[in-house]
Amino acid sequence: MKKLILVIGIALVGFSVNAQNFNVGVSGGIPTGDNSDFYSFGIILDANYLYDVSEEFSVGATTGFIYSLLDSDFEGDDAGFLPIAAAARYSISEEFVLGADLGYALGVTPSELDGGFYYAPKLQYYFTETISGVVSYRGISVDSDAGGSASFDHITFGVEFKL
Template sequence: MKKTILLVIITLLGICSIFGQNVDRSSFKAGFNAGIPVGDASEIASFSIGVDVNYHWGISKTFDVGLASGFINSFSEEEFEDFQFLPVAGSVRIYPTYEFKLGADVGYAVGINEGNEGGFYYRPIIGYNITGNTELNVSYTAIENNGTFGLVMAGILFLF
């Protein structure tokens, strides 16, 4: 029993020290992106634009977690309607330096237009802070459901 209590105390102290090192980097970000379809998507769509909205909490000096959402519209070839998605995802960012970040969003993209079922959503991303509150990024966005709807995108985010 004493060992269990000691283990619980050590665990709680460890957790407190981890969260005691968090950085006040909590932030709301919103921005725009544009890109080209690749793979299966390139056969049915020609260009994509989107809006990104996310909120991150600084867990440590080099690590953030958060929530990500937005809107993606892929302009289809003439015989199809545009493809529209609303992604809802968890988000992770790693900061090797202040200016440079790596991360990923993982979740589900809800298909908005008729006949679009949506699917599993993932988006690896690389970002660069050009100012204290402006980020440029490149990403690969994929929505999987009986095939992959893939996009290579570039975007800009503004910190609020």
């Protein structure tokens, strides 16, 4: 696990050398899905590097951290995930961009939390050339110990900065 985080960190530092397509963002999220009764709010940090395939289409990699705060009515730990995903963005106009991230989210905290399939469709609106507002639905499908699966999902609202 530590080696994986180190490799991701080195990769992101390498990407920042050519930072024209490097983006960072922060979002707040409203929990939905199976765990919405247990978690009250989500805080999401994002970093991605996108390569322009054409004027309208970009692909790349994304990572970040998703932190779900446990509701005060329950005892236990907050949940944290480290998503590692492929990213795609399509510009539908100069201001609007449709995107999707697909990959795997590693369960980080609590330590017994499993990871799962990660997906995040999103819509971005560019206020300026370097600042955009982002609306997204982020889902993580996690296998449960009781058999079956559970979902850690958020509807998120945030801002992204192009560096």
